[in-house]
Amino acid sequence: xFLFPNFNLYRxxxxxxRVAAMKVFLALLLMLGVGGPMLAGQTALAQTPAEASASxxxxxxxxxxxxxxxxxxxxxxxxxxxxxxGWMLVSAALVLMMSGPGLALFYGxxxxxxxxxxxxxxxxxxxxxxTVLWALVTYSLAFGQGNAFIGGFHNAFLHGVxxxxxxxxxxxxPLQTFMIYQLMFAIITPALITGAFAxxxxxxxxLVFMTxxxxxxxxxxAHMVWGKGGLLNAAQAGRIPCLDFAGGxxxxxTSGVSALVTAxxxxxxxxxxxEPMPPHSVVLSFVGACLxxxxxFGFNAGSALSAGTxxxxxxxxxHFGAAAAAIGWIIAEWIRQGKPSALxxxxxxxxxxVAITPAAGFVTPISALWIGLLAGVFCxxxxxxxxxxxxxxxxxxxxxxxxxxxxxxxxxTGIFANSTINPxxxxxKATGLLEGNWHQLINQIGGVAIAWSISIVGTLIxxxxxxxxxGLRVSEEEERDGLDLSQHGEEGYDWAH
Amino acid sequence: xxxxxxxxxxxxxDAVKDALVEIGVDGMTILExxxxxxxxxxxxxxxxxxxxVDLLPKVKLExxxxxxxxxxxxxxxxxxxxxxxxxxxxxxxxxxxxxxRIRNDERGEIAL
Numbered sequence: 125x126f127l128f129p130n131f132n133l134y135r136x137x138x139x140x141x142r143v144a145a146m147k148v149f150l151a152l153l154l155m156l157g158v159g160g161p162m163l164a165g166q167t168a169l170a171q172t173p174a175e176a177s178a179s180x181x182x183x184x185x186x187x188x189x190x191x192x193x194x195x196x197x198x199x200x201x202x203x204x205x206x207x208x209x210g211w212m213l214v215s216a217a218l219v220l221m222m223s224g225p226g227l228a229l230f231y232g233x234x235x236x237x238x239x240x241x242x243x244x245x246x247x248x249x250x251x252x253x254x255t256v257l258w259a260l261v262t263y264s265l266a267f268g269q270g271n272a273f274i275g276g277f278h279n280a281f282l283h284g285v286x287x288x289x290x291x292x293x294x295x296x297x298p299l300q301t302f303m304i305y306q307l308m309f310a311i312i313t314p315a316l317i318t319g320a321f322a323x324x325x326x327x328x329x330x331l332v333f334m335t336x337x338x339x340x341x342x343x344x345x346a347h348m349v350w351g352k353g354g355l356l357n358a359a360q361a362g363r364i365p366c367l368d369f370a371g372g373x374x375x376x377x378t379s380g381v382s383a384l385v386t387a388x389x390x391x392x393x394x395x396x397x398x399e400p401m402p403p404h405s406v407v408l409s410f411v412g413a414c415l416x417x418x419x420x421f422g423f424n425a426g427s428a429l430s431a432g433t434x435x436x437x438x439x440x441x442x443h444f445g446a447a448a449a450a451i452g453w454i455i456a457e458w459i460r461q462g463k464p465s466a467l468x469x470x471x472x473x474x475x476x477x478v479a480i481t482p483a484a485g486f487v488t489p490i491s492a493l494w495i496g497l498l499a500g501v502f503c504x505x506x507x508x509x510x511x512x513x514x515x516x517x518x519x520x521x522x523x524x525x526x527x528x529x530x531x532x533x534x535x536x537t538g539i540f541a542n543s544t545i546n547p548x549x550x551x552x553k554a555t556g557l558l559e560g561n562w563h564q565l566i567n568q569i570g571g572v573a574i575a576w577s578i579s580i581v582g583t584l585i586x587x588x589x590x591x592x593x594x595g596l597r598v599s600e601e602e603e604r605d606g607l608d609l610s611q612h613g614e615e616g617y618d619w620a621h
Numbered sequence: 622x623x624x625x626x627x628x629x630x631x632x633x634x635d636a637v638k639d640a641l642v643e644i645g646v647d648g649m650t651i652l653e654x655x656x657x658x659x660x661x662x663x664x665x666x667x668x669x670x671x672x673x674v675d676l677l678p679k680v681k682l683e684x685x686x687x688x689x690x691x692x693x694x695x696x697x698x699x700x701x702x703x704x705x706x707x708x709x710x711x712x713x714x715x716x717x718x719x720x721x722r723i724r725n726d727e728r729g730e731i732a733l
Contacts, residue, residue, distance in 0.1 A: 400672040402665060461666050471668060508669030521668060 201296075205289075208296040211431035212305055218422025219308035223247055223315050226419050229412025230474070231319050234520045237404040238606025239323045240616035246318040246330060253331060254311045257338055262310065263303055265343035267293070272355040272363065274344040292352050292360070294429035305426060306346070313342055313375045319520030320383030321390050323401075326598050327611040333386075333590050341378055341582045345575060349374045356571045358548055366571030367541050367548070367555070367564065369438060370427035372482025372534040373575040380527020381579035384518060389587045390596055392517035394603050401519075406467050413470035417446055420477045424484040437545050438485035442477065445484070445496035449476020452500020460508070468504070475503035475525050479533030483540060486548070486555065491540035495533060503529050531572050538568030622717040622730060623691045625698070627682045628656065629710040633702040634680045640701040644693050646684055647733070654681040658711060679710065685717050687730050 228244040235243045254262070261280050268275035279285055287298040294302050314334045321330075348354040349368050356373075358365035368374060393401065403409060425439035453472025454464040479499030480492055487495065507524035518524060541556030541564065543549070554561035590596060597603070602610035609615060629637055634651065641649060655676040662675035686694050695712055703709055722732040 397670075402667050402670075402672045406667075457669075461669070463666070465666065467667055504669075512669070 204296050205298075208294075208430040208432075209298065209301055211435065212294075212297050212301045212426060212429065215422035215426025216301070216305040216308050218419045219305070219312065219426065220251070220419075222416050222419035222423060223251055223308070223312045226412050226415035227312060227315050229408045230416060230470075231322065231409075231412070231520050233405040233408030233410070233412060234319075234403040235322050236401060236606070237617055238608055238615075240404065240408075240608065241614060242327070242607025242611050243318065243322055245327070245612060246322075246325075247315040249327075249331060250311050250315040250318075250334060253334060254314065254338055255307060257335060258303075258307045258310055262338055262343050263307070265339065266310070266346040267303070267306065267351050269352055270347060272353055273348060275347045275351050296430055302429065305429075306350075309371055309375055309423070310338060310342055310346070313371075313379045314338055316376070316379035316522055316526050317383045317386060319522035320387040320518045321596075322519040323607065324390060324393050324597050324603055326594070326596060327607070329590050329594050329596050332594065333586055333596070336586045336590070337382065337583065340586065341382065341578055342374075345374050345378050345578060348574070349571070356567075356574065364567050364570050365549070365564075366534075366567050367486055367537050368482045368534065368571065369485035369537075369546075370424040370481045372478075372530050372537065373571050376478045376481060376526040376530025377534060377572055377575040378579045380523045380525070380530050381576050382583040383522035384516070384527055385580055385583040386587060387518040387523065388516050389584070389591075393519065394600060396517045397515075403467065410466055410470055413474055417473055417477065420446070420481075424477075424481060428485060434485055434546060440489050441484040441487055441492035442480055444489050444492040445480030445499070446473045446476040448493040448496030449473060449479065449500035449503075450496075452476070452497040453504045454500075456501045456504040471507070471521070471525065472500040472504065475499045475529045478503075478526055478529035479536065481530070482534045483537040486537055486541040486546050488540075488542055488545060491542070495536045495540060498536065499529050499532055502532050531576075534568050534572045535565070538565035622685055622720055622733065623688060624683065624685045624715050624717050625691065625694055626713045626715075627698050627702070627710065628654065628679050628712075629682060629698070629702040630704070630708065631678055631680045633704075634682070636701040637682060637698055640697040641684065641694060644697050645690070646686060646694060648684070650683040652681040652683070654679045659707065677708070685720060685733055687733065 228247040232240045232244040264277055264279035265275045268279040270276040285299050285303050289295050290299045348356045354362050356362050356364050356366035358367050421439055424442040425435045428435035450469050450473040453468050457468040458464045476496035476499050479495050503525050506528040507521045539557040543555040557565045656679050657675050665672045720732040
């Protein structure tokens, strides 16, 4: 009832606009008809002062138009920067939310209650420690100008990291936005490792270990995949172009494999596997996993480094991957154990998010479903079967989820990557194996192999050094008391009050 | 005076409490407890690892009543707490030498 009169009004307005436009058009035609001969006359005749001023006004108008055009271009660029920068700042905050509440709750719920604060504190400490390191030197080592393996010290102390964009990374956002966004990745990556050595590592040694790990493993790996002139950088013609949209190898393979190494190096928790060590609160883990899922949109869709169509594509793939993996894990669990557990569902979703991380921004939504489904089943088997075969105590399954899921995702990216989603090698050029570029699968395996090698060798050396100088594990008594009391002098839950 | 300690299913607490109030029991003390009798608990599975949980959540209820009320109280608890399945709990009855009301130093049954 209300629509009709409004609709008529619009029609009237449009009609009157059309009439007005016609009038303007006719007037322009008339002016051209009169003005054309006048212009010709001007050039033919000798220049009188009056004519000179006429030609002056012509060039003035041209200059004004050019100025207008330039102003328009500036305004358009500013508008795009505003849009892109808005999304990237939100994305950066979302990725920090994955660490702060997300991972801290996810891991905190999985440990025994005497270790809840100690576990959460390990993740929180990364938010502080890695940030300071980033400002001092690690941003420069990861993203500064350097060789194929590591950046240099040009950007140490954030020298030269200002508000102007660096087109080599992202042409439409301030370099500082790029820097702070990448920092959030550098924070969560070591935080993921803490799941492997949960409930038994000294806080002081953990800080030193993580400092060295960020310097010698994260920085070179980030530089190789994303940095200027990096060996594996697909966007900037690296020698072995490896597709890693949001950090499948840089974040998940490095953290997952390093996690496995630390779990084995530190040894099992006291009483493992004889004593029961069930999660003290799946509820906390549940909330944490859901925050991880939401935060992951910043992680993956933000990796488009702009608010355009690529961000949408990555966002959609991320969500589909997580959903399919939750289903995959639950189906496997339901068949093998008879019941679909809440912990299984959230673990599956996280495994799917890990696996879709390198692929988001390269694959179609349906491919994302396949990647998620495969990751859900694969990580379930890694966590439930493979871990017990080998008997290592990867306490919170940092390797089983991140190492295994990241490796699978990186390889599947080489299979499913599609040039219609992201023509990274040029328009119409095949990207993944399914499009006929089998070479990409080999590059992906190469990238994964490099990440595994650096993680194993580097982490072993760092662990050895820290173990010899300050010791890695808490004493047996401290371990029995729990990290909350022995490392921090407090308790997560005070039942007496 | 006698003390009745009843370990019951947590879900039966309200029914037992109402039944005791109905027969005139004025005070009671409730404790959240864990334990097992012949019922041996259950298994839980977290990421494929099985844990047997043999200490189950229970509620322990303590009341002290006059000798004449003991049978009524015990019967009320049994009637309200019984489901007929394993894990319904147990009742223990013991003698109490003295009861003292802290507020005014009353002693004996009057303090109950």
